[in-house]
Amino acid sequence: MLPERVRHFIETEALLQPGQRVVVGVSGGVDSMVLLEVLRRLGYRPVVAHVNYRLRGADSDADEALVRRFCRRHRLPLRVARLDLQTRTGGRAIQATARQVRYAFFRRVALREGIDVVAVAHQRDDQAETLLLNLMRGSGLEGLLGMWPKRRLEREGPIWLVRPLLAVSRTEIEAWARAEGIPWREDVSNASLHYRRAVIRHEVLPLLARHFGAGVAARLAHTAELLQAYYEATFRPELRRRWQEVVDESDRALRLEPLRTQPPVWQQRLILEALRRWLPGAPQRHRVVAQALRLLQAQPGRRLELPQGTIWRDRNLLRFRSRSRSVRPDEGLLEPDRTLQLAGGTLVATLLETVPERLDEGVPLIAYVDADRIRWPLRVRRWRPGDRMQPLGMRGHRKISDLLTDLKVPVDRRDQCYVVCQNDEIVWLVGYRLADPFRVRPETRRVVKLCWKPEQSLPEKSSVS
Numbered sequence: 001m002l003p004e005r006v007r008h009f010i011e012t013e014a015l016l017q018p019g020q021r022v023v024v025g026v027s028g029g030v031d032s033m034v035l036l037e038v039l040r041r042l043g044y045r046p047v048v049a050h051v052n053y054r055l056r057g058a059d060s061d062a063d064e065a066l067v068r069r070f071c072r073r074h075r076l077p078l079r080v081a082r083l084d085l086q087t088r089t090g091g092r093a094i095q096a097t098a099r100q101v102r103y104a105f106f107r108r109v110a111l112r113e114g115i116d117v118v119a120v121a122h123q124r125d126d127q128a129e130t131l132l133l134n135l136m137r138g139s140g141l142e143g144l145l146g147m148w149p150k151r152r153l154e155r156e157g158p159i160w161l162v163r164p165l166l167a168v169s170r171t172e173i174e175a176w177a178r179a180e181g182i183p184w185r186e187d188v189s190n191a192s193l194h195y196r197r198a199v200i201r202h203e204v205l206p207l208l209a210r211h212f213g214a215g216v217a218a219r220l221a222h223t224a225e226l227l228q229a230y231y232e233a234t235f236r237p238e239l240r241r242r243w244q245e246v247v248d249e250s251d252r253a254l255r256l257e258p259l260r261t262q263p264p265v266w267q268q269r270l271i272l273e274a275l276r277r278w279l280p281g282a283p284q285r286h287r288v289v290a291q292a293l294r295l296l297q298a299q300p301g302r303r304l305e306l307p308q309g310t311i312w313r314d315r316n317l318l319r320f321r322s323r324s325r326s327v328r329p330d331e332g333l334l335e336p337d338r339t340l341q342l343a344g345g346t347l348v349a350t351l352l353e354t355v356p357e358r359l360d361e362g363v364p365l366i367a368y369v370d371a372d373r374i375r376w377p378l379r380v381r382r383w384r385p386g387d388r389m390q391p392l393g394m395r396g397h398r399k400i401s402d403l404l405t406d407l408k409v410p411v412d413r414r415d416q417c418y419v420v421c422q423n424d425e426i427v428w429l430v431g432y433r434l435a436d437p438f439r440v441r442p443e444t445r446r447v448v449k450l451c452w453k454p455e456q457s458l459p460e461k462s463s464v465s
Contacts, residue, residue, distance in 0.1 A: 002176040003038045013149040015162040021045045023110045023118045028063035030184040031121035034173050048078045049109045053085040081105045110159045123165040128220035129200045146224030253317035278320035282308040301411050312411050331381035345454035352447045369438040371446035379421045389426035392434045
């Protein structure tokens with residue numbers, strides 16, 4: 001019987017504990033409806049999560065209604081997310097966006113319910129399709145592993161994703177659903193050859209079955225299983241060892257010299273690991289990895305811009321920085337005793353009627369200027385190419401870019417530096433250099449204390465499904 005086979009798989013792969021609460025992703029299709037019923041019969045305690053993307057109009061609402069009726073009948077808790085996915089994506093990459101939305105919703109439900117496992121209904125034929133899809137994309141070893149029976153929903157996250165039906169075929173699932181009277185709805189869009197997975201499912205696998213036998217999907221899934229065992233026994237430990245040789249975790253960077261000594265195939269894999277860890281969502285394609293590798297031979301300061309962040313070539317490091325998504329502005333007007341909130345921190349100007357005994361507090365985030373030389377408000381903005389200032393103790397002007405280089409400010413942090421300006425004259429390169437014309441002199445009677453408070457106490461040193 002199907003439930004007993006699933007029970008055996010769950011116990012063999014250590015997917016769930018007996019009687020455990022589990023979030024079950026249910027679309028209304030046959031696979032997810034069978035998963036829900038099997039887990040219910042095996043004594044697990046499901047919390048059902050359904051996403052209505054509203055992509056198919058009345059059909060999408062009918063899917064939701066079916067899931068609601070089933071949950072009502074069996075007194076199962078149900079959580080539903082309803083959204084207009086077409087509007088959200090603009091018609092592009094709908095499947096990828098749907099997957100992101102779906103798993104994000106499952107995660108929220110699990111966290112709210114205090115549950116640490118999410119179950120989804122991928123089965124053996126899905127595994128064969130995934131292996132072929134990744135093969136067609138030119139994936140390496142890890143792409144050919146297919147889907148794992150159990151993995152973390154997010155890297156380092158507390159929620160596990162499990163696939164209890166991964167050893168069962170689609171034919172077996174449908175046969176059991178009919179025999180047990182399990183209701184389900186067909187998603188006609190799954191048959192659209194507009195999607196690559198549908199081409200694999202409806203054209204490639206049937207062709208392979210005609211020429212190589214009906215068990216071709218099972219054999220492909222078995223290949224993925226063997227590769228997973230090989231990966232766990234050999235590849236993963238080696239990857240961990242080589243990662244430790246090249247990584248600088250505190251800087252979120254790879255050290256150039258040990259990286260250059262790695263064989264080319266491992267250089268590529270270590271770049272890919274850095275992307276996965278530090279720029280999640282970045283394209284994990286050969287072209288991107290090749291562009292990143294070219295930075296190893298480039299001049300310091302060269303960079304690779306990606307939608308998710310930047311890869312920087314520093315002197316001895318290859319740094320990875322995720323793109324800031326701060327809702328705060330990166331410029332504004334500064335007035336006395338009013339906090340100016342900016343992306344990355346806050347700036348405060350305080351008027352002091354007497355000169356402090358000590359102007360050098362040993363804290364670069366504080367500067368004192370002569371209040372009588374200030375005309376309010378001051379403008380605060382990111383520094384720009386071509387900006388110049390007269391640093392404290394110097395007669396001539398220097399470019400901000402040269403100052404940052406002399407101060408050995410990491411290349412990836414330079415774009416984040418602010419300047420405080422009076423008209424077109426720079427008063428302070430925030431956190432680094434005060435301008436000489438605004439210094440506190442022996443005759444100074446009142447001062448302005450400028451204090452930068454970053455969001456972090458220190459500057460940031462910063463999976464295949």
